[in-house]
Amino acid sequence: MTRHRHSRHRLRRNARRIRRDGIEPMMILSDDLEFAPIVLVTLGQAMWRYRSELAPLSMTFLILTGGAILHAAYATWWPTVLIVTALTSWALAFFGRWVNLTRPAERGYAAVTVMLAGGWTAAATAVGPFTVPLPHVLAMGAFVAGLPWWAHRRRRARVRVERTLAAWPEISQAVGLAGSRIQSAVVDLWGYRARVALARGQTVEDVVSKLPALESALGTRRGAARVQPVPERANRMELRVIETDPHADAIAWPGPSVSSITQPVKLGLFEDGSPVRVSLLRRHALVGGVAGAGKSGGVNVILADLSACPDVVIWGIDLKRGMELLPWASCLDRLATTAQEAQALLRDAVAVLDGRADLLAQQGQRVWQPRSDAPALVILVDEYAELVDEAPEAVRHADSIARRGRAVAVTLVAATQRPSQKAMGHGAVRSQMDVRISFRVRERRDVDLILGQGMLKGGWHSHTLNAPGKFLVSAPEHDIPRRARTFLLADDAVQRTAVRHASNRPPLDDISVAALETAPMEADRDASSESSSAVPCEVRQAASQDAENTLWAALRDAPTEGLSIDDLMRRTGMGRSWVYYRLQEHAHSGRAAQVSRGRWRALPDS
Numbered sequence: 001m002t003r004h005r006h007s008r009h010r011l012r013r014n015a016r017r018i019r020r021d022g023i024e025p026m027m028i029l030s031d032d033l034e035f036a037p038i039v040l041v042t043l044g045q046a047m048w049r050y051r052s053e054l055a056p057l058s059m060t061f062l063i064l065t066g067g068a069i070l071h072a073a074y075a076t077w078w079p080t081v082l083i084v085t086a087l088t089s090w091a092l093a094f095f096g097r098w099v100n101l102t103r104p105a106e107r108g109y110a111a112v113t114v115m116l117a118g119g120w121t122a123a124a125t126a127v128g129p130f131t132v133p134l135p136h137v138l139a140m141g142a143f144v145a146g147l148p149w150w151a152h153r154r155r156r157a158r159v160r161v162e163r164t165l166a167a168w169p170e171i172s173q174a175v176g177l178a179g180s181r182i183q184s185a186v187v188d189l190w191g192y193r194a195r196v197a198l199a200r201g202q203t204v205e206d207v208v209s210k211l212p213a214l215e216s217a218l219g220t221r222r223g224a225a226r227v228q229p230v231p232e233r234a235n236r237m238e239l240r241v242i243e244t245d246p247h248a249d250a251i252a253w254p255g256p257s258v259s260s261i262t263q264p265v266k267l268g269l270f271e272d273g274s275p276v277r278v279s280l281l282r283r284h285a286l287v288g289g290v291a292g293a294g295k296s297g298g299v300n301v302i303l304a305d306l307s308a309c310p311d312v313v314i315w316g317i318d319l320k321r322g323m324e325l326l327p328w329a330s331c332l333d334r335l336a337t338t339a340q341e342a343q344a345l346l347r348d349a350v351a352v353l354d355g356r357a358d359l360l361a362q363q364g365q366r367v368w369q370p371r372s373d374a375p376a377l378v379i380l381v382d383e384y385a386e387l388v389d390e391a392p393e394a395v396r397h398a399d400s401i402a403r404r405g406r407a408v409a410v411t412l413v414a415a416t417q418r419p420s421q422k423a424m425g426h427g428a429v430r431s432q433m434d435v436r437i438s439f440r441v442r443e444r445r446d447v448d449l450i451l452g453q454g455m456l457k458g459g460w461h462s463h464t465l466n467a468p469g470k471f472l473v474s475a476p477e478h479d480i481p482r483r484a485r486t487f488l489l490a491d492d493a494v495q496r497t498a499v500r501h502a503s504n505r506p507p508l509d510d511i512s513v514a515a516l517e518t519a520p521m522e523a524d525r526d527a528s529s530e531s532s533s534a535v536p537c538e539v540r541q542a543a544s545q546d547a548e549n550t551l552w553a554a555l556r557d558a559p560t561e562g563l564s565i566d567d568l569m570r571r572t573g574m575g576r577s578w579v580y581y582r583l584q585e586h587a588h589s590g591r592a593a594q595v596s597r598g599r600w601r602a603l604p605d606s
């Protein structure tokens with residue numbers, strides 16, 4: 001007692017000296033201080049930190065204490081304890097959802113545990129908690145009921161997230177977001193998300209630029225953290241950490257989601273499982289991304305939905321000799337696979353546009369309302385850059401459609417790898433695209449190329465997409481960067497869908513057909529300046545067959561080191577794309593192969 005008074009006195013004296021001398025206060029561990037309180041505080045902190053893991057033990061202790069008190073004071077109350085237990089178990093089993101026990105297994109566990117605990121308490125109330133075998137039963141019960149608790153995945157995830165976010169003050173300091181606060185956090189199937197209040201002057205863009213540092217501080221894998229603004233508050237954001245990728249597996253196309261172009265098509269699913277719906281009515285769309293990133297897959301989903309709508313006519317341009325769009329031929333009102341056909345198709349689309357615009361002007365209407373007898377016209381262009389290369393004249397028509405087509409429901413859906421000004425033909429097409437879909441891009445600067453200026457800075461990181469089919473979509477209804485994955489249509493699904501939808505495709509309306517019938521006069525004028533399209537069809541076919549034969553002969557007679565694409569272009573007189581796609585076809589059917597980089601020859605036994 002005297003020793004305690006001495007040390008308290010010494011402490012007070014030290015504190016006075018510190019204040020007097022202006023020395024910064026700090027914790028000093030010395031044998032002067034009492035050791036026991038520090039141990040107690042540390043122990044208390046550890047127990048608090050591990051309170052979830054210790055819960056079965058704490059509960060056992062509480063039940064034991066409760067049993068002892070009840071036995072000592074109210075030994076005759078054991079039937080009441082039993083009744084309360086039965087009622088609570090029943091309520092948990094049937095209404096546990098109200099207390100966040102979302103799964104049947106969780107409700108069952110809670111009901112059984114309450115039954116065991118209540119049963120034991122009733123017995124302890126009646127005969128005393130230390131009467132054999134009650135202590136043994138309690139120990140066994142605690143262990144058995146504790147096992148599912150300790151093993152429960154969602155509980156462990158919640159605890160891990162709580163601990164991570166408890167360190168937010170240090171984390172935010174370390175990454176340069178000091179002063180921001182976590183407001184709430186929710187653990188879900190794929191990871192967790194937290195609402196963060198930003199400090200004064202901090203913006204979501206600041207956080208986006210610090211994402212890699214944030215991922216490191218949170219201890220997640222690279223690319224696991226996402227940041228989304230909260231539209232109604234500039235000083236709030238949602239931080240999402242994806243621990244298990246919900247897009248790890250391909251998502252099969254579930255069937256058409258629309259029956260009219262006036263409804264938004266369903267492209268795929270966001271990471272939270274919600275559908276990506278985008279309206280294509282009176283909107284042009286640009287689909288971009290590196291080769292193999294899933295553009296054609298995305299176009300397939302658009303086609304599968306649009307071909308289910310009886311109020312839209314679809315035209316296609318595929319200068320890869322129809323490789324991508326040919327499977328949909330039965331649903332396409334028109335398909336162009338050569339530069340000349342593409343040019344004619346776009347020219348006709350402009351004629352349709354003009355015809356419709358004239359009618360609307362006469363009737364004093366502003367927009368074309370798609371119906372099955374007055375359908376919208378959607379023109380799908382696969383690999384737009386190819387069109388610019390091979391049919392530069394066609395780009396003029398595409399430009400016209402991009403600028404004037406919306407009101408009359410004549411719209412473009414253009415897919416291309418890298419929509420640079422050059423690839424888009426230096427026209428207005430790119431700037432007129434209202435829906436931008438970006439699959440993975442190789443370089444950061446390509447993000448802005450597809451999605452628009454400043455998008456990279458705003459957190460649209462399509463260079464970090466890590467699997468084919470994953471995309472970001474920017475459209476009037478999608479102004480937040482959220483990762484999504486398109487549905488996947490396997491080849492046989494494309495075939496089946498095309499066959500099923502082919503029977504209810506609408507023809508063009510009378511106004512558009514009449515516009516096309518009066519268009520040839522203009523077309524002839526066009527044609528006179530284009531020697532290629534003036535060549536009759538049979539002559540073109542014969543020329544193509546000649547080139548085909550020359551290519552095959554060249555490949556067959558090629559030296560062992562093969563022939564380069566330039567050699568083959570020279571010999572056949574055809575363009576690079578033509579040679580390239582014919583080689584791909586030969587390679588596909590096992591007739592020719594690349595002997596070294598860029599050099600080809602026929603296979604010996606073909």
Ligand SMILES: Nc1ncnc2c1ncn2[C@@H]1O[C@H](COP(=O)(O)OP(=O)(O)OP(=O)(O)O)[C@@H](O)[C@H]1O
Pocket residue numbers: 249250251289290291292293294295296297298417468469470485486487488
């Ligand atoms: N949503 C998806 N889910 C799973 N896999 C996909 C998905 N989309 C595409 N893939 C896979 O990626 C491969 C390449 O996709 P796709 O042909 O669509 O790419 P691309 O961007 O069109 O390439 P290219 O420009 O060479 O035509 C496909 O063969 C398919 O296996």
